[in-house]
Amino acid sequence: MAYKLWYWPGIQGRGEFVRLALEAAGIAYEDCARDRGVEALIADMEARTGRGPFAPPYLEVDGLVIAQVADILLYLGDRHDLAPSKIADRYWVHQVQLTIADAVAEVHNVHHPVAMMDYYDDQKPEAARAAKQFREQRLPKFLGWLEQAANANPGDWLIDHRWTYADTSLFQLVEGLRYMFPRAMAAIEGDYRSVTRIRDQVAQLPGVHAYLKSERRIPFNTDGIFRQYPELDG
Amino acid sequence: MAYKLWYWPGIQGRGEFVRLALEAAGIAYEDCARDRGVEALIADMEARTGRGPFAPPYLEVDGLVIAQVADILLYLGDRHDLAPSKIADRYWVHQVQLTIADAVAEVHNVHHPVAMMDYYDDQKPEAARAAKQFREQRLPKFLGWLEQAANANPGDWLIDHRWTYADTSLFQLVEGLRYMFPRAMAAIEGDYRSVTRIRDQVAQLPGVHAYLKSERRIPFNTDGIFRQYPELDG
Numbered sequence: 001m002a003y004k005l006w007y008w009p010g011i012q013g014r015g016e017f018v019r020l021a022l023e024a025a026g027i028a029y030e031d032c033a034r035d036r037g038v039e040a041l042i043a044d045m046e047a048r049t050g051r052g053p054f055a056p057p058y059l060e061v062d063g064l065v066i067a068q069v070a071d072i073l074l075y076l077g078d079r080h081d082l083a084p085s086k087i088a089d090r091y092w093v094h095q096v097q098l099t100i101a102d103a104v105a106e107v108h109n110v111h112h113p114v115a116m117m118d119y120y121d122d123q124k125p126e127a128a129r130a131a132k133q134f135r136e137q138r139l140p141k142f143l144g145w146l147e148q149a150a151n152a153n154p155g156d157w158l159i160d161h162r163w164t165y166a167d168t169s170l171f172q173l174v175e176g177l178r179y180m181f182p183r184a185m186a187a188i189e190g191d192y193r194s195v196t197r198i199r200d201q202v203a204q205l206p207g208v209h210a211y212l213k214s215e216r217r218i219p220f221n222t223d224g225i226f227r228q229y230p231e232l233d234g
Numbered sequence: 235m236a237y238k239l240w241y242w243p244g245i246q247g248r249g250e251f252v253r254l255a256l257e258a259a260g261i262a263y264e265d266c267a268r269d270r271g272v273e274a275l276i277a278d279m280e281a282r283t284g285r286g287p288f289a290p291p292y293l294e295v296d297g298l299v300i301a302q303v304a305d306i307l308l309y310l311g312d313r314h315d316l317a318p319s320k321i322a323d324r325y326w327v328h329q330v331q332l333t334i335a336d337a338v339a340e341v342h343n344v345h346h347p348v349a350m351m352d353y354y355d356d357q358k359p360e361a362a363r364a365a366k367q368f369r370e371q372r373l374p375k376f377l378g379w380l381e382q383a384a385n386a387n388p389g390d391w392l393i394d395h396r397w398t399y400a401d402t403s404l405f406q407l408v409e410g411l412r413y414m415f416p417r418a419m420a421a422i423e424g425d426y427r428s429v430t431r432i433r434d435q436v437a438q439l440p441g442v443h444a445y446l447k448s449e450r451r452i453p454f455n456t457d458g459i460f461r462q463y464p465e466l467d468g
Contacts, residue, residue: 050386051326054333054379066325068332070304075325091300091309092285098302099288105339106350113347114363116340117371126360129348137351145288152284 003029006045007057009038011224012172012217014104015057017069018076020168023211024202025080029059031216070097073165084160093159096149096166100173103142107180108225110134110232120222120229131232135184139177143192146170150194158198163205170195171202176226183233237263240279241291243272245458246406246451248338249291251303252310254402257445258436259314263293265450304331307399318394327393330383330400334407337376341414342459344368344466354456354463365466369418373411377426380404384428392432397439404429405436410460417467 003022007015009031022029033041033056041056053067059075066072074094077083083093111120113130120127146158155161158170174195178185189196202208211217220226237256241249243265256263267275267290275290287301293309300306308328311317317327345354347364354361380392389395392404408429412419423430436442445451454460 049382051383053329054336054376064322064325066329068329071325071329071332074308074328088298091298091305094308095287095300095302095305098305102288102339105336109343109347113343114360115367117367126348126363129360133349133351142288148283149285 002061003027004032004060005029005057006032006041006053006060008041009033010218010221012176012220012226013057013224014069016172016218017100017165017169018057018059018072019216020172020202020208020211021073021076021082021165023216024163024168024205024207025076025082026207027076027080034216070094070101073097073169077165082165084164089159093164093166096146096158097169099142099145100166100169103138103173104176104225106134106138106142107176110180111227111229120227124231127229127232132234135181135234139181139184140188140191142173143188143195146173146195147192150198156198156201163202167198167202168208171199171208174199176220179220179228180226181233182228236295237261238266238294239263239291240266240275240294242275243267244452244455246410246454246460247291247458248303250406250452251334251338251399251403252291252293252306253450254406254436254442254445255307255310255316255399257450258397258402258439258441259310259316260441261310261314268450304328304335307331307403311399316399318398323393327398327400330380330392331403333376333379334400334403337372337407338410338459340368340372341410344414345461345463354461358465361463361466366468369415369468373415373418374422374425376407377422377429380407380429381426384432390432390435397436401432401436402442405433405442408433410454413454413462414460415467416462 005015005018007013045053048065051065053065057069057072058065058067059072066075083090110130111127112123113126114123150158153159157163158166203212222228239249239252241247279287282299285299287299291303291306292299292301293306300309311327317324344364345361346357347360348357384392387393391397392400437446456462
C-alpha cells in the first residue's frame with residue numbers, strides 16, 4: 001500500500017486537510033503533483049473518466065480513487081484508526097469535519113463571491129462586502145460552535161481522549177483564519193480558548209511538528225483558499 | 235426507533251435530501267417542525283448544547299443527533315442499507331453526495347453571493363453576475379460529471395444495480411435546477427440523458443411517487459435554496 005495524493009502543488013488549499021491527517025498519523029504518501037508538476041496533475045485528472053474526481057484533492061490507493069476531503073478523511077479514519085470507534089462518535093467526527101468544510105467554502109467565497117472562476121481583482125468591492133459579513137457574523141458562529149463542541153468533551157481533544165481528523169482540521173482552519181484575518185482573529189480569539197488549546201496540541205503532535213518545520217509544508221499564499229488581503233480584514 | 239427530523243418547515247431546502255431518502259426507503263419519521271411550527275425548531279436548537287447541530291437539518295434517533303445532510307445520509311445508508319456494501323462503492327456514493335452538496339452550496343451562493351444573512355433584494359446585481367457564471371460554467375461541469383459517473387456504471391442507477399441515496403439526491407438536484415433555471419436547463423438537459431433517466435427512475439420509486447403527490451412535499455418557493463428568479467435564468 002502506497003498512497004498517492006493528488007493536489008495543486010503550489011498551495012495548501014483543501015489538500016492540506018488530507019496532508020495534515022497523513023502527517024499526524026505518520027502514514028507514508030507521495031504528494032504526486034509536488035514531485036511531478038502541475039501538468040502531471042492536469043494530465044492525470046483528464047485521464048480519469050468514469051469514477052474520476054470532480055476536483056482535487058484525491059487520494060489513490062490499491063486502485064481506489066477517493067476525492068472530496070471529508071470522504072478521504074472518512075476513509076483514512078476507518079482504515080487507520082484516525083476516528084473514534086463508537087458509532088455515535090464516528091458520525092460526530094464526520095459532522096464536525098463537514099462543518100469545518102462549510103467554513104472553508106465560505107472563506108473561499110469571501111474573496112470569490114460572484115465569479116469563482118475569475119480573479120479576485122475582478123470582484124474586489126463584492127469581496128469587501130462578503131468579508132464584512134463573514135468577519136462579523138459567520139466567523140464567531142463557526143468558532144463558537146467549535147468551542148462549544150470542544151467544551152462538551154471531557155477529554156483534551158475535540159471528540160475523544162486522543163486526536164482525530166477533526167482536530168487536525170480544526171488546526172488548519174485556525175491557522176488559515178489567522179493568516180487571512182490577523183486583526184479580526186486577534187480581536188476575538190480570546191473567546192475561544194478550547195479551540196486555541198486544541199490548535200496548540202495539534203501543532204505539538206510529533207508528526208505535525210516535524211511536518212510544519214519541513215519544506216513539505218507550503219507557506220500560505222494568495223493563491224490558496226485562505227488569502228491575506230489586508231483590505232478584507234476590516 | 236422513531237426518527238425525528240428537524241428542519242425549516244416552509245421549504246424543501248437541504249432537509250429535502252434527507253426526506254427523499256427516508257420516503258424512498260419507506261422509513262417512518264416525524265417532520266417535527268412541520269407538525270410543531272418553526273418556533274419549536276428554534277427552541278429545540280437553542281436547547282441543544284454540546285454536540286448540538288450547527289444548523290438544520292438534523293435527525294434524532296435513540297438519543298443520537300446527527301446534523302449535516304451528507305452525515306445523515308451516511309448514517310441512514312449504513313443502518314438501512316441505502317448504500318452499497320462494497321468498500322469502494324461505499325466511499326464513492328459518499329463522494330457523489332458531497333459533490334452534489336457542493337453544487338447545492340453554489341446554487342445558494344447564486345442568490346446570496348455577498349451577504350448570506352441578508353435578503354436577495356439587497357444583492358441583486360451581484361447575484362446576476364454570480365448566476366451568469368454558474369449557468370455557463372458550473373452547471374455544465376456538475377451535470378457533466380454526474381453524467382460521466384452514471385455512464386460508468388453498468389447498472390441502471392448511479393452506482394449500483396439499485397438506488398442509493400446518491401440517486402435520490404441527484405433527483406432533487408435536477409428538480410431544483412429545473413425550477414430555478416427553467417430556460418438554462420431546457421437548453422442543455424438533452425446533453426445529460428443518463429442524469430435525466432435516473433431522475434425519472436427516482437420519481438417512479440413507489441415511496442417517492444407517493445411522497446411527491448402528498449402534501450408532505452412542500453412546493454418549491456423563493457425562500458428555499460433553489461429559487462426561481464427569472465432574471466437569474468439568463
